[in-house]
Amino acid sequence: MENRKNGKRISLIVDALMYIILLVQMIYVFTGNIIHEILGIGFFICLAAHIIIKRRLLLSTFRFRNKSAPRIIANISTILLTAASLLMAVSSMGVSRTLFPWFRVMGYVDLHIYLGTAILALAVLHGGMQGYMRTKKKKTAAVLTALGCAASLAVGLALVPYLNRHFKVVRIDRAEAVQGEKVDWKGNKPLVVYFTRLGNTDFDDDADAVSGASLLLADGELMGSDQLLAEMIDDAIDCDVRAVTVTGEKYPSSYGDTVSVAGKELRSNARPAVEPIDISSYDSVILVYPLWWGTVPMPVASFLEGCDFSGKDLYLIATQGSSGYGSSADDIAKMAKGAEVHKVMSIYCDDIPEARDRIGQWLREIN
Numbered sequence: 001m002e003n004r005k006n007g008k009r010i011s012l013i014v015d016a017l018m019y020i021i022l023l024v025q026m027i028y029v030f031t032g033n034i035i036h037e038i039l040g041i042g043f044f045i046c047l048a049a050h051i052i053i054k055r056r057l058l059l060s061t062f063r064f065r066n067k068s069a070p071r072i073i074a075n076i077s078t079i080l081l082t083a084a085s086l087l088m089a090v091s092s093m094g095v096s097r098t099l100f101p102w103f104r105v106m107g108y109v110d111l112h113i114y115l116g117t118a119i120l121a122l123a124v125l126h127g128g129m130q131g132y133m134r135t136k137k138k139k140t141a142a143v144l145t146a147l148g149c150a151a152s153l154a155v156g157l158a159l160v161p162y163l164n165r166h167f168k169v170v171r172i173d174r175a176e177a178v179q180g181e182k183v184d185w186k187g188n189k190p191l192v193v194y195f196t197r198l199g200n201t202d203f204d205d206d207a208d209a210v211s212g213a214s215l216l217l218a219d220g221e222l223m224g225s226d227q228l229l230a231e232m233i234d235d236a237i238d239c240d241v242r243a244v245t246v247t248g249e250k251y252p253s254s255y256g257d258t259v260s261v262a263g264k265e266l267r268s269n270a271r272p273a274v275e276p277i278d279i280s281s282y283d284s285v286i287l288v289y290p291l292w293w294g295t296v297p298m299p300v301a302s303f304l305e306g307c308d309f310s311g312k313d314l315y316l317i318a319t320q321g322s323s324g325y326g327s328s329a330d331d332i333a334k335m336a337k338g339a340e341v342h343k344v345m346s347i348y349c350d351d352i353p354e355a356r357d358r359i360g361q362w363l364r365e366i367n
């Protein structure tokens with residue numbers, strides 16, 4: 001009797017831990033990567049314990065004959081949850097940057113985020129259905145389970161991307177991020193042109209005081225993510241680097257306000273004035289730009305349309321918050337008249353500080 005009670009208690013603790021870990025994993029913007037990865041391992045240890053504790057029930061999950069509708073829903077949620085968790089184990093290692101950097105299978109961030117959302121919603125459905133079948137207050141249990149599932153989907157699909165884009169402050173060691181293996185560039189060195197929010201935004205001097213700005217701090221100083229990539233290229237091949245800089249009104253310091261200003265610019269097909277960049281003495285240009293509203297920021301459009309790219313190679317690096325490179329490559333091909341536009345390398349924004357090796361490899365490939 002006492003043993004059974006203890007078993008139940010352990011089972012409850014393990015289940016509660018899994019829900020808590022899942023929720024904390026959703027706010028990884030605040031916990032940081034290493035805690036996210038360690039908690040991920042913690043989740044799978046709890047999951048293994050949960051499966052061992054419930055092993056007798058597990059086999060009956062696959063029996064559907066003569067089962068009530070709630071039991072069938074519960075069984076389906078258990079099977080889907082188990083499948084999603086197994087995929088998640090592979091995906092977690094695939095996107096790991098600290099503990100399993102050598103594991104390259106299923107390393108898609110989008111997939112990882114969607115799997116996380118699915119697991120949270122299915123875990124709520126799974127737990128809710130167990131409660132539904134035990135309680136007499138069926139209606140309340142059904143409503144709470146449905147609301148819990150909807151809230152989980154909203155957290156994963158809306159809140160997580162929102163937090164990630166608006167509240168992230170990444171601190172890096174500049175030299176460590178930028179320096180890496182040199183690449184022997186054959187022929188004339190390309191010009192690297194980048195656009196970044198820094199230099200085009202009215203940031204306050206006190207970077208940490210800019211709430212909701214989504215910032216990169218290199219050795220305590222503000223830095224643009226795409227500027228960091230440009231510096232990595234410069235470190236690899238020692239080339240000229242220029243920034244696209246607006247000459248008129250700058251973007252607001254708040255990330256959210258920048259998104260809405262950029263949206264208005266895109267809808268009106270604006271071409272904000274930018275400082276001229278002379279590309280005439282270069283055979284090739286490497287353009288590093290953030291994806292804004294699925295395409296290039298409008299000041300980049302101003303730069304591209306203001307230059308003569310005839311006979312020049314144009315290599316592209318897009319940074320993005322989950323949408324690949326959108327329509328940017330096609331749009332750039334129309335804007336950069338005469339350019340031979342090459343395939344885009346797309347870098348997820350969280351991966352920028354650790355992109356030095358990728359940059360080196362990419363430079364070797366294009367040269």
Ligand SMILES: Cc1cc2nc3c(=O)[nH]c(=O)nc-3n(C[C@H](O)[C@H](O)[C@H](O)COP(=O)(O)O)c2cc1C
Nearest residue numbers: 225259262290291292293294319320321322323349
């Ligand atoms: C105005 C604006 C619009 C954005 N639109 C998109 C988008 O459509 N798709 C996407 O994946 N990321 C989008 N992002 C995220 C940026 O591409 C990402 O944050 C950037 O590449 C990283 O550079 P940053 O740290 O300087 O913002 C947008 C960011 C801003 C500021």
